Amino acid sequence: MPGKPGTCRLQVRDLGVTLEGESILRDITFQLNCREIMALIGPNGAGKSSLFRSILGQIPYSGSIQFQLAGGYPSHPKIGYVPQSPSFDRGYPISVLDFFAAAISRWPVFLPVPGHLRDKVTECLARVHGEALIQKRIGTLSGGELQRVLLALALEPIPQILILDEPLSGVDVGGEHLLLDMLDEIRQKYDLSILFSTHDFSTLRHYADKVILLQQAILKVGTPGEVLHSPEFQAVFHLNLGEEGGCAQ
Structure with missing residues (x-):
């Protein structure tokens, strides 16, 4: 269920x-409402990661980024962030439990994790249906499993905005749909907004409420159909997409 303009929103x-x-980005203006899923698409070097880093406060920018609660009151939102999948050495010995416990509590990875902290990690992983991963070694996780762990970490504590940089990278087709179904479940269960970048256009029609086509500036914003069938999209990607978002010959 997409958000409504009268509820809380992120205004850029x-x-x-x-x-x-x-100049990396210029004249970027858009609104992300509560419970909305917005996809950011564009070629490599278009400025997608720089836009994320601006919202996260990691790089300087001009213009304004504001978050407003219902009723129009300005606020500082909690933001969860999932970076592009980091690579781990396959022989890396620490488990998901060790990794997660260290990330949320700074518990040393070489010490046994106490019971109360293990319970907390289990609770966090349950938000993404990932409890079964708790004893797996980080280096042996598949792309989809690693994304679940990183997503669970980004949801602790529960944010108001969730930003994901190329979450489908390194995930197989079956895993992509599981992950996107999970994002849809999360935005409704926790009443949060989701902004993610992707190069997979085939999933947008089913999972995104809005799409932004970015190439240093916003070339097009609208529903998936409006953006994917626009002259701007065809000019950037040289693709003609069929009705279901697949590549047409």
């Missing part, structure tokens, strides 16, 4: 980013 106005004298 006239955002610009310049790094080392080079």
Whole structure:
């Protein structure tokens, strides 16, 4: 169920980013409502990660980024962030339990995890149906399993906005749909907004409420159908998409 303009929202106005004298982003304006899933698409180097880093407060920017609660009151939102999948050495010995416990409590990975902290990790993993992963070694996780662990970490504590940078990268087709179904479940259960980037256009029609086509500036914003069938999309990606979002010959 997509959000409504009258509820809480993230409002980005006239955002610009310049790094080392080079213009990375310019004139970025959009609104993300509560319970909305918004997809960010664009070619490599379009500025998607820089936009995320601006919202996270990691790089300087011009313009404004505001979050408002229902009733129009400005607020500082809790933001959960899932970066592009990091790679782990397959022989890395620590378990998901060790990794998660260290991340949320700074518990040393070389010490046994106490019972109360194990219970907390189990509770967090349950939010993404990942309890069975708790004893697996981080280095042996599949792409989809690793995304579940990182997503569970981003949901502790429960944020108001969840940002995911290429969450489908390294995930097989079956895993993609499981992950996207989970994101849809999470946004409804916890009443949060989701902003994610992707190069997989075939899933947008079924999972995204809005799509932004970005190439340093916003070229097109709208429903998946409006963006994927736009002249702007065809000019950027040189693709003609059929009705279901697949590539047409």
